[in-house]
Amino acid sequence: MSAADCLVTEMPDVLRAALECADDAIVIVDDAHRITHFNTAAERIWKLARTDVLGRDADILTLRCLKADPVADFREEISLVRRDGSRIKAQIVMSSAAVGGAIHRIVFARDVTADADRRVRIGLLHAVSDQTNRAVIITDVDQNIVYVNSAFTALFGYTSEEAVGRRAGELIAGCHTDRKGVARLVKRLTAGARRGEIETLVYNKDGEEIWVCARLDAFRDKKGRVRHIFALLEDITETKQLRSLQQLIMGALADEVPITDIADRLCRRVEEIAPDVVCSLLHIDAAGLVHPLGGPSLPEDYSRALDGIAIGPNVGSCGTAAFYGEPVLATDLETDPRWQPYKAMPLAIGLRACWSTPVKAKDGRVIATFAFYYREPRAPSNWHRRIVDACVDLGAFAIERKEARAEIARLAYHDILTGLPNRAQLRHLITTAIDACPTGSHVALAFLDVDHFKDVNDTLGHAAGDELLIQLAQRLREHIGPEDMLGRLGGDEFVILLPQRNADSAERVAAEITEALAAPLRLGSKLMPMSASIGISLYPDHATDIDTLMQQADAAMYMAKQAGRSTHRMFSAEMNGLTEQRLALIAALRKAIAEGALTLSYQPQIRSCDGAIHGVEALSRWHDAVLGDVSPAKFIPLAEDCGLIEQIGLWSVREACRQMASWRRAGLNIPSVSVNLSPINFRNVTLAARLKDILAEYELPSDALMLEITEGAFMQDGVAALETMNAIRELGVGLSVDDFGTGYSSLSRLAHLPIRELKIDRSFMRDIETDAGALAIATAVVRVGQGLGMTVVGEGVETEGQRKVLSELGCDVVQGFLYAPALPPVAFERWLIEHCAEQARAMLGRLDIAAVGAVEVRRSA
Structure with a gap:
C-alpha cells in the first residue's frame, strides 16, 4: 500500500466528509506528483470529474506552483486555464505535509473571479474619481467619511488618511456654512427623495473660505435602505460668486442705474458672499476729497461724517490708501496710529479692523477706495483678497464709465x-x-x-x-x-x-x-x-x-x-425788417447757387510794355429776378458768413476754365484767367486735386489758371493752407496776392511762399498822381515784386495819368476801367476783337512813322 493510499485510508470519515463539504476546492498530490484527493468543489473549479482525475499526473491541473520546491508554501491569486479553455481568477493556497516519510502537497483553491472583477471596477471608479476636478466625499449614514478623492485633497488640503473616519461637518463646515440647509437635504434623501444641491460656504484645512455647490445623493442597498451619502462638491468661487459681481455691475450699467445705487448693490452682494465683512466704497474727487458712494451696512451718520474729508498720509485706512495709492491694513483700529482721530465712530458700532484698497483709473489716478471692515481684529483671508481684486477692477470700470458718461453729458451741454x-x-x-x-x-x-x-x-x-x-x-x-x-x-x-x-x-x-x-x-x-x-x-x-x-x-x-x-x-421793432431781409438774401443766394444763377464777368489785364492782353480776371455776378443785381460786396461777405463761399469759389474755377476752353477753341488767345478764392478754400487739403481734375476736364494747361488770394490766406499759421498752396504751385497753377499792401504781410515770409504775382490795391490808385504816400506804397510794391521776380499788377486804373505813373514805376500789368469794366463773355469777346484791331492799327501806324523817318534820313543824306 502506497503512502497516498495510507493517507486517504487513514483519514477519518469525519475529515473526509468535511473536505467534501468545504466551499474551497481541496486537492492532495503525493510525492509521485499524482492526484490522490479531489473534492466536489475542485470538480466545479476545474470542471473535471473526480474519476477522471484521481491517480492522474497533477499537470492536468495546470498549476505551475506544483513544480516548485515541495517544502515551500505558496499563496497567490492566479489566472487559471481550465481543461475546456475557459479562464477564471483563482485564489491558490498550497502547503506541504509529511506522511509516512513522504511529502504530500495540499492545494486549496477558490474561484475569486467575481471579487477580482469587482476590484477592477472599484479601481477604475477610483481612477475616474481621482481624475475629476470636483471633490468627492462618501459618508456612512452617520456622516462619517469613508472615502474622498484626490480633488478633495487638492481643494481642502486633507489627505485621505486625515479625512476618513471624521464627520464631514466637523472637517469642512464653519461658522458661515449653511448647516441647516445641508441637514434638510440629507433628511430628504434618507426619506426617499431624489438627489438635491445646495450652495454654501465651506472652509479648507487652513480655515480659508471656499464657495461650493454641493450635489448630494444616497446609495441604497437592495432593500432600499440608505447605506452611504455621496457628495459632489464644485468650487464656484470664481465661476459663480465672483462672476455674479461682474454681472451685477454690467447689468446695472446697462440699465443706467445711478452710481450710488450700483455701489450699494455691489457692497450688498459682497457681504452676501463674504458674510464676515462690512463693505464700503468711497469716491475720491479731483481735489482729493472723500465722498461716500456705497456702504449700506454702515450707519448713515458714519457715512456723512466721511463726506468731504481730505485724503492724507494718516487719514484712517481709506484716506491713507488713496493718498499713497497702495492698500492699507489696520488690524486693530483701537491702536493703529492712522485711526486715532477717527476711531470713535467705527469702534462704537463694533468695527475693529479695516482693510482699504485704492481703485485706480486707467491713467493711474486714484478715483475711489474699496474697504472691508471686520468685527474683530484680523487680516483679510485669501477669499477676501480675491473679492477685492475683482471689485477694484469692477469699481474702476463703473466709476470711469460714469465719469465718461458725465463728461459726454457735459460736452453735450x-x-x-x-x-x-x-x-x-x-x-x-x-x-x-x-x-x-x-x-x-x-x-x-x-x-x-x-x-x-x-x-x-x-x-x-x-x-x-x-x-x-x-x-x-x-x-x-x-x-x-x-x-x-x-x-x-x-x-x-x-x-x-x-x-x-x-x-x-x-x-x-x-x-x-x-x-x-x-x-x-x-x-x-x-x-x-x-x-x-x-x-x-x-x-x-x-x-x-x-x-x-x-x-x-x-x-x-x-x-x-x-x-x-x-x-x-x-x-x-424796425430791426425785424432788416433781419428778415438778411435771411431772405441768404435763402436767395442758396437758391441761386443751386439753380446756377450766378455768372462770371471778365475784366482784361493789359501789359504795360506793349498793351497786349496779359490775362483776364473772372468776377462773380448775381442777378436775381426779385432782388435785381446784387453787388459782390454784399453777397460775397454774406456767403462767407453762411458757409457758401467755398462752394462759390470752386464753381468760379470750373466756370472760368470752361469759358477759357471755349474761347481757345474759337481761336481767341487769352493767356490766363484769374479767379478769386477765399482763405477757406485753401484750408481744404483736396483743393489741388480738384484743380487738377478741372484742368484735365477742359484740357487746359495749368499755367492758364491763376488763383487770387488775400494776404490773410498766406499769412495764417494753418499748416494745411500752406501745404495746399505749395501743392497748387507744384501743379503749375499760379498764385496771385490780391490787394497787396492793405493787410499784414511779412516780406521775409513772402519771399519763401509760392507766389507768382502781386496786385497793388485799387485804394492806392485814386491819389497816386497827387499823394506822395500812395505813390511810395505803389513804388514799394513794384520794387518788392521786381526783387522777388514776381509780376506786379495795378488794379483800379481809371485814367491815363494813373497808367503812365505805373508804367514809369515799372508795373508790369494794369487793370481797370481805363481799358474795360468786367464784361459778360460775349461783350468781352467783342471788346477783345476791337482791342486787337486797335493794337494792329497802332502797330501799322508806328511802322508808317518809322518808314517816313527812314525816307527823310535818306533824303538828307
Missing part, C-alpha cells in the same frame, strides 16, 4: 474750448430764467460777436484765435454779475443771460463790457486789440419765446456791427 454752456444748455438756462421771472420783472439777453475775428484767424492762425476766445471768455466772466450767465453759441458768438435786468441795467452791462474789452489781449508775444458788437433783447417787452428773443438779440448785434462795431444796440 458745454463748449469744449471755453467750458461755457453751449447753445443747447443756453436754451435750458434761458427757459429756466424766464419761468422764474417774477411778474413785472425782465430777463435781458445780450448777443456778443467779436469784431474782425476772422482777421485774427487769417493772419495769426486758428490757435491764436482759440486763445483769444478763451481769454475773452475769462474777461467776460469778470464783468458780469454772480446771477448772470455766460455761454458760447459757436465761433466768435457769445450770449450773456441777465436775469432780473431791465433795459437800462442791461445797457450798462454792455457798456462796461465794451469798456473792459478796450484793453488789448496778449496772444503769445503780441498785444492784440479787440472789441465786440453787442445786441440786446428783453423779455417780455420784445418777445415771450426763446427763439424770437435770440433772433432779436442777433438782429440788434448785427445793427451794432453796421453802426461801426465796438458798441451795443437795444432791439427795436
Whole structure:
C-alpha cells in the first residue's frame, strides 16, 4: 500500500466528509506528483470529474506552483486555464505535509473571479474619481467619511488618511456654512427623495473660505435602505460668486442705474458672499476729497461724517490708501496710529479692523477706495483678497464709465474750448430764467460777436484765435454779475443771460463790457486789440419765446456791427425788417447757387510794355429776378458768413476754365484767367486735386489758371493752407496776392511762399498822381515784386495819368476801367476783337512813322 493510499485510508470519515463539504476546492498530490484527493468543489473549479482525475499526473491541473520546491508554501491569486479553455481568477493556497516519510502537497483553491472583477471596477471608479476636478466625499449614514478623492485633497488640503473616519461637518463646515440647509437635504434623501444641491460656504484645512455647490445623493442597498451619502462638491468661487459681481455691475450699467445705487448693490452682494465683512466704497474727487458712494451696512451718520474729508498720509485706512495709492491694513483700529482721530465712530458700532484698497483709473489716478471692515481684529483671508481684486477692477470700470458718461453729458451741454454752456444748455438756462421771472420783472439777453475775428484767424492762425476766445471768455466772466450767465453759441458768438435786468441795467452791462474789452489781449508775444458788437433783447417787452428773443438779440448785434462795431444796440421793432431781409438774401443766394444763377464777368489785364492782353480776371455776378443785381460786396461777405463761399469759389474755377476752353477753341488767345478764392478754400487739403481734375476736364494747361488770394490766406499759421498752396504751385497753377499792401504781410515770409504775382490795391490808385504816400506804397510794391521776380499788377486804373505813373514805376500789368469794366463773355469777346484791331492799327501806324523817318534820313543824306 502506497503512502497516498495510507493517507486517504487513514483519514477519518469525519475529515473526509468535511473536505467534501468545504466551499474551497481541496486537492492532495503525493510525492509521485499524482492526484490522490479531489473534492466536489475542485470538480466545479476545474470542471473535471473526480474519476477522471484521481491517480492522474497533477499537470492536468495546470498549476505551475506544483513544480516548485515541495517544502515551500505558496499563496497567490492566479489566472487559471481550465481543461475546456475557459479562464477564471483563482485564489491558490498550497502547503506541504509529511506522511509516512513522504511529502504530500495540499492545494486549496477558490474561484475569486467575481471579487477580482469587482476590484477592477472599484479601481477604475477610483481612477475616474481621482481624475475629476470636483471633490468627492462618501459618508456612512452617520456622516462619517469613508472615502474622498484626490480633488478633495487638492481643494481642502486633507489627505485621505486625515479625512476618513471624521464627520464631514466637523472637517469642512464653519461658522458661515449653511448647516441647516445641508441637514434638510440629507433628511430628504434618507426619506426617499431624489438627489438635491445646495450652495454654501465651506472652509479648507487652513480655515480659508471656499464657495461650493454641493450635489448630494444616497446609495441604497437592495432593500432600499440608505447605506452611504455621496457628495459632489464644485468650487464656484470664481465661476459663480465672483462672476455674479461682474454681472451685477454690467447689468446695472446697462440699465443706467445711478452710481450710488450700483455701489450699494455691489457692497450688498459682497457681504452676501463674504458674510464676515462690512463693505464700503468711497469716491475720491479731483481735489482729493472723500465722498461716500456705497456702504449700506454702515450707519448713515458714519457715512456723512466721511463726506468731504481730505485724503492724507494718516487719514484712517481709506484716506491713507488713496493718498499713497497702495492698500492699507489696520488690524486693530483701537491702536493703529492712522485711526486715532477717527476711531470713535467705527469702534462704537463694533468695527475693529479695516482693510482699504485704492481703485485706480486707467491713467493711474486714484478715483475711489474699496474697504472691508471686520468685527474683530484680523487680516483679510485669501477669499477676501480675491473679492477685492475683482471689485477694484469692477469699481474702476463703473466709476470711469460714469465719469465718461458725465463728461459726454457735459460736452453735450458745454463748449469744449471755453467750458461755457453751449447753445443747447443756453436754451435750458434761458427757459429756466424766464419761468422764474417774477411778474413785472425782465430777463435781458445780450448777443456778443467779436469784431474782425476772422482777421485774427487769417493772419495769426486758428490757435491764436482759440486763445483769444478763451481769454475773452475769462474777461467776460469778470464783468458780469454772480446771477448772470455766460455761454458760447459757436465761433466768435457769445450770449450773456441777465436775469432780473431791465433795459437800462442791461445797457450798462454792455457798456462796461465794451469798456473792459478796450484793453488789448496778449496772444503769445503780441498785444492784440479787440472789441465786440453787442445786441440786446428783453423779455417780455420784445418777445415771450426763446427763439424770437435770440433772433432779436442777433438782429440788434448785427445793427451794432453796421453802426461801426465796438458798441451795443437795444432791439427795436424796425430791426425785424432788416433781419428778415438778411435771411431772405441768404435763402436767395442758396437758391441761386443751386439753380446756377450766378455768372462770371471778365475784366482784361493789359501789359504795360506793349498793351497786349496779359490775362483776364473772372468776377462773380448775381442777378436775381426779385432782388435785381446784387453787388459782390454784399453777397460775397454774406456767403462767407453762411458757409457758401467755398462752394462759390470752386464753381468760379470750373466756370472760368470752361469759358477759357471755349474761347481757345474759337481761336481767341487769352493767356490766363484769374479767379478769386477765399482763405477757406485753401484750408481744404483736396483743393489741388480738384484743380487738377478741372484742368484735365477742359484740357487746359495749368499755367492758364491763376488763383487770387488775400494776404490773410498766406499769412495764417494753418499748416494745411500752406501745404495746399505749395501743392497748387507744384501743379503749375499760379498764385496771385490780391490787394497787396492793405493787410499784414511779412516780406521775409513772402519771399519763401509760392507766389507768382502781386496786385497793388485799387485804394492806392485814386491819389497816386497827387499823394506822395500812395505813390511810395505803389513804388514799394513794384520794387518788392521786381526783387522777388514776381509780376506786379495795378488794379483800379481809371485814367491815363494813373497808367503812365505805373508804367514809369515799372508795373508790369494794369487793370481797370481805363481799358474795360468786367464784361459778360460775349461783350468781352467783342471788346477783345476791337482791342486787337486797335493794337494792329497802332502797330501799322508806328511802322508808317518809322518808314517816313527812314525816307527823310535818306533824303538828307
